[in-house]
Amino acid sequence: MDTINSFKGYGKVDELEQQAFRKKTRKRLIIISISAVLLIGLIVGVVAGTVIHSKNKSGSDDVPTSPAAAIVAVCSMTQYPDSCYSSLGSSESTDPERIFLFSLTVIKNSLRKVSTFTDEYANKTDTQLVKEALNICATVLDDAADTLEDCISSMQNGGNNLIANGSRIDDLKTWLSTVITDQETCFDALYESNASFMEDIKLLMKNSTEYASNSLAIISKLQSLLGTFKIPFHRRRLLGAAEESIFPAWVSAGDRRLLQQNNPKPNVTVAKDGSGDVTTLNAAVARIPKKSKTRFVIYVKAGIYLENVVLDKSYTNVMMYGDGKDVSIISGSKNFVDGTPTFSTATVGVAGKGFMARDIGFKNTAGPSKHQAVAFRSGSDQSVFYRCKFDAFQDTLYPHSNRQFYRQCDIIGTVDFIFGNSAVVLQNCSIFPRQPNPKQFVTITAQGKVDPNQNTGISIQRCTMSPFDNLTAQTYLGRPWKAYATTVVMQTNIGGFLNPLGWARWVQNSDPPKTIFYAEYQNTGPGASTRDRVKWAGYKPSLTPSEANKYNVQSFIQGSSWLPATSVAFDST
Known part of the structure; x- marks a missing residue:
């Protein structure tokens, strides 16, 4: 192996291979698309006719006053306008926020329809790597559905204040970005396993992927849409008063104290020598309450813990801290060459919102010849890592999705x-x-x-x-x-x-x-x-200073308020 061919990583298929795949897929898409073109064309024609009629009556700058005209205005902002027209045409609303909420239910229903494919296709293969890739699909698609529920709840519980609430808009953009990433992660795992039915899955999930992209485009272009609909837009952000903290604004004062005080009181202590409550991390995880709204703290005493640990999306607000990044170490050796998909090689993987780690090391000892071998994977929204160490070779640190902040950490690979x-x-x-x-x-x-x-x-x-x-x-x-x-x-x-x-x-x-x-x-x-x-x-x-500022903590991940609550230091500019 040499150069680029030796690096074909997690879902990292080169462009030439993708071109070949697209040629094969295109033939099937043409057949499906032709049958849909007439229907979509009819919908677009009716919608366009409605808009033209409205403009002829009242002038070209009129606000969209019919549901059909509103759908045209909204869908014109998306990457996939045809699927947008066909999926949102029955929303019967002229309010862009209501149309956006309807689009979320469309994605959720589409994902629900395809969610059973993992069991069906697992019965069609004897290849273990493919079966494991399908398990990854089941996990991330379930996470995507859960995230969509969060989006819908945020809309339904927010009353009519979405326009003014910058924090909620940031949340929705983040969560929809994650829904897209989750679906892409399924494709990555199937590519990596060389699943023979990859084309079928791509076609099966075509609607859900396009619908998610459309919803993200709508919320991302909300300000432009509100201008089209002549709705006043005065975006309000609650930045808090924590800009001097070393952590972003969404980290609460209580979490800041946990990240900075010497010996936070743990809910459970892990010690190899038996001096704690349990001797393994997995035993500690078994004690974590599901969907906790309060912080659950795990103290990991000095030692090397040889185990793989997964905290799925139900484990929220967990903190893990040790005696130091070089003495409290969680170590594993799962890797792709020995038959584990990249996503599942992580020594520690977390997905529940609000995970924090401090003064602890995460290691994968598989070595360079074993290719993909992740030390740590995080899909935890508003997660913070302070004075931690991530030590491996290929694919050491996998910040999979959502908002994450790393301060004074070591990353080796x-x-x-x-x-x-x-x-x-x-x-x-x-x-x-x-x-x-x-x-x-x-x-x-x-x-x-x-x-x-x-x-x-x-x-x-x-x-x-x-x-x-x-x-x-x-x-x-x-x-x-x-x-x-x-x-x-x-x-x-x-x-x-x-x-x-x-x-x-x-x-x-x-x-x-x-x-x-x-x-x-x-x-x-x-x-x-x-x-x-x-x-x-x-x-x-x-870059100009203003361009660079788009990628600092305050602009890129802080949103409105989450980091200061953790009390990890951060530079806001």
Whole structure:
């Protein structure tokens, strides 16, 4: 194996393979599409006729006054207007907020219809890796359905204040971005397993993926829509008074104290030597109440705990802390080469909202020859990691989805060792590329944004990048995993190990799509010069201060109020 072919990672299928797949899929899509074109054309024709009639009567700047005209205005903002027209045409509303709420039920119903496919297709294969990929699909699609319930509840419980509530808009954009990421994660797992029925699943889920994208577009373009509907828009944000904290605003005062005080009182203590309540992390997890609204604290005494731990979406508001990132260590060795899908290789995986970790290490010891082997995976919204260590080789840290913040952490790895599609800020962290296998190169990041309206990306701010060992391999800041990959490195000290190009292609001899956004801003150190960087259309060697500010804590992940509540320090600008 050499160069790019040795890095075919989690769902990381190269563009040439995707082109071949699309050609095969297109034939089936044509057959299905032709039968739908007449119906959609009829709907669009009726809708357009209604709009034209309205404009002829009252002028071109009229507010949409019929449901049909309102649907045209709303669907014109989406990536998939045809599926938008056909799915929302029965909403019978001219209120963009009501149309948006209806769109959420459309996604939920579509996901419910396809959710049983995992059992059906598991009975069609004897390949264990494919069965495990289907299990991943079942998990993430269930998470997506749960997230949609959160979206719907937020709308229904919010009265008529959505327009003024910036916090709720941020939540909805984040959660819908996660619904899209969850569906993409299912596809990634099936690609990785070489499932023979991949085309069938893509077609089966075509509606749910497009509907989710449409809903995200509607909430992302809400201000423009309100202008079209002549509805006053005065967005209100409650920023709180915690900008001087080292943690973002959504971290509560109580959580801040837990993250900063010396010995927070635990609900359960884990100790290998028997001096605690339990001797394993999994025994501690068994004591966590489901869907807890109060903080549950696990203290992990010094020791190396050889186990894999999963906290699914029902484990909310959990905190884990140890005696130090180098002495309290949770270690595993699951990996792709030995037959585990990347998503499931994580030594520790968390999904429930509000997870926090402090002074603890997460490790995967599989080594560079075992390819994908995750030390830590997080899909936890509003999660915080303070003075933690993530130690592995390929795919070390997997910030999968939602909003995440890492402060004063160590991340060590080789290929794509910070990857995923969350909205994540790593601040004041130490990033250590390490020597990979012969003929491999090192890529620090691989970002997975798939939709232009997702509010996701990797922001690396005020960190240091230096070799972990005798690093001689060609090393890059990252490579674009998906079509809208977004990564910004700013105010970071970059060592002399970096290849002057800075960034690597995903496919050899082929520049990435223009839709990516890669940028650098005010970096220092011998590797910071952008003079010889790549010349991609989607790369910016420098940003203006206002452009850079879009990727700081306050703008990118803080939203209105969640980080200050945890009390982890953060720089707001």
